[in-house]
Amino acid sequence: MALVYPYDTPPSKGSVVDITPEIKWLRQPLPMSLGHINCYLIKDGDGWCIVDTGMNLDEAKTQWMDIIETELNGGKITRVIVTHQHPDHVGLAGFLCDELNVPLWMSEIEYFYTRTFAGGMAREERYWETDQYLTRTCMAEATKETMFSGKTNGFSEMVTEVPASYHRIADQQVITIGDHQWVAITTRGHSPEHVCLYCKELDILISGDQVLPIITSNVSVSPIQPESSPLVDWFLAHDKLKQQVSDSVLVLPSHQLPFKGLHERLDEVIEHHEERLDSLHKLCEKPQDAQALTIQLFERELDPFQNFMAVGECISHLHYLMDKGKIKRNLNNDRYLYQKV
Numbered sequence: 001m002a003l004v005y006p007y008d009t010p011p012s013k014g015s016v017v018d019i020t021p022e023i024k025w026l027r028q029p030l031p032m033s034l035g036h037i038n039c040y041l042i043k044d045g046d047g048w049c050i051v052d053t054g055m056n057l058d059e060a061k062t063q064w065m066d067i068i069e070t071e072l073n074g075g076k077i078t079r080v081i082v083t084h085q086h087p088d089h090v091g092l093a094g095f096l097c098d099e100l101n102v103p104l105w106m107s108e109i110e111y112f113y114t115r116t117f118a119g120g121m122a123r124e125e126r127y128w129e130t131d132q133y134l135t136r137t138c139m140a141e142a143t144k145e146t147m148f149s150g151k152t153n154g155f156s157e158m159v160t161e162v163p164a165s166y167h168r169i170a171d172q173q174v175i176t177i178g179d180h181q182w183v184a185i186t187t188r189g190h191s192p193e194h195v196c197l198y199c200k201e202l203d204i205l206i207s208g209d210q211v212l213p214i215i216t217s218n219v220s221v222s223p224i225q226p227e228s229s230p231l232v233d234w235f236l237a238h239d240k241l242k243q244q245v246s247d248s249v250l251v252l253p254s255h256q257l258p259f260k261g262l263h264e265r266l267d268e269v270i271e272h273h274e275e276r277l278d279s280l281h282k283l284c285e286k287p288q289d290a291q292a293l294t295i296q297l298f299e300r301e302l303d304p305f306q307n308f309m310a311v312g313e314c315i316s317h318l319h320y321l322m323d324k325g326k327i328k329r330n331l332n333n334d335r336y337l338y339q340k341v
């Protein structure tokens with residue numbers, strides 16, 4: 001079954017779309033090519049619970065206050081739930097929680113990742129293993145220059161001051177929001193303890209970045225954990241959602257449009273990664289480094305940030321193939337070359 005999009009127009013600036021009488025959809029702007037993030041409001045007793053917040057931008061802050069004033073008639077906010085630690089999701093959590101005196105709800109790993117990254121660089125000078133990652137992947141100079149020469153990690157500018165307390169969301173926890181119960185389903189792969197919220201009664205899944213209708217979420221090996229293999233976790237996450245969430249749900253994603261056809265989309269994403277694994281396997285006929293493989297795999301112009309994510313994604317696929325014994329990695333002049341076994 002092809003995906004069905006019940007709403008063809010997203011909410012315009014400063015307004016909301018009612019998904020049900022108890023769920024409202026709004027958009028916050030993002031400076032990157034994606035342009036927007038979807039945020040949701042769930043009726044919570046005599047107020048509203050916010051799910052995901054947007055990035056630290058004046059325009060986004062103003063829009064939250066305007067929407068509370070006009071669309072919610074000055075109604076109260078009860079709490080802020082954040083699906084994961086990426087700045088477009090958690091960016092305004094501190095602002096909203098401080099301004100409105102409401103608690104932050106997040107999974108444990110995502111909360112502490114946010115605090116860690118918001119604290120800035122782990123150290124003054126670049127760590128030797130970060131250098132080693134950049135060298136061994138043959139990372140493009142422009143990416144090294146843009147992403148690794150500054151004195152900050154960029155995260156703290158995109159995120160407002162992190163709340164000092166949080167309320168933990170754990171896997172399978174049932175959270176009562178207003179008249180309904182939502183089950184938290186946590187997954188790894190895109191982020192370490194990403195939360196989706198599933199309401200069986202309403203047949204709605206708030207999917208965060210775990211399920212998106214057209215684009216696929218980044219699944220990357222980064223210098224923080226250079227030998228990780230997140231694609232295994234990503235595949236497991238898809239199995240878990242397929243088992244635990246009904247195919248009939250309306251999916252409310254963090255980007256693009258709400259849709260129906262969850263299981264179809266989960267299958268498509270797995271197929272996409274399998275195709276990518278196949279292509280990489282073929283490209284490894286001759287020994288090549290990760291940056292060179294990325295250029296051939298993505299076949300389009302990538303800016304330095306996109307290239308960093310793409311190389312990370314390429315390596316997650318290479319590690320998967322290595323774990324399966326399909327390719328081997330050799331260190332040659334301090335760069336890793338990958339080749340078919």
Ligand SMILES: [Zn+2]
Nearest residue numbers: 084086190209
């Ligand atoms: Zn994300």
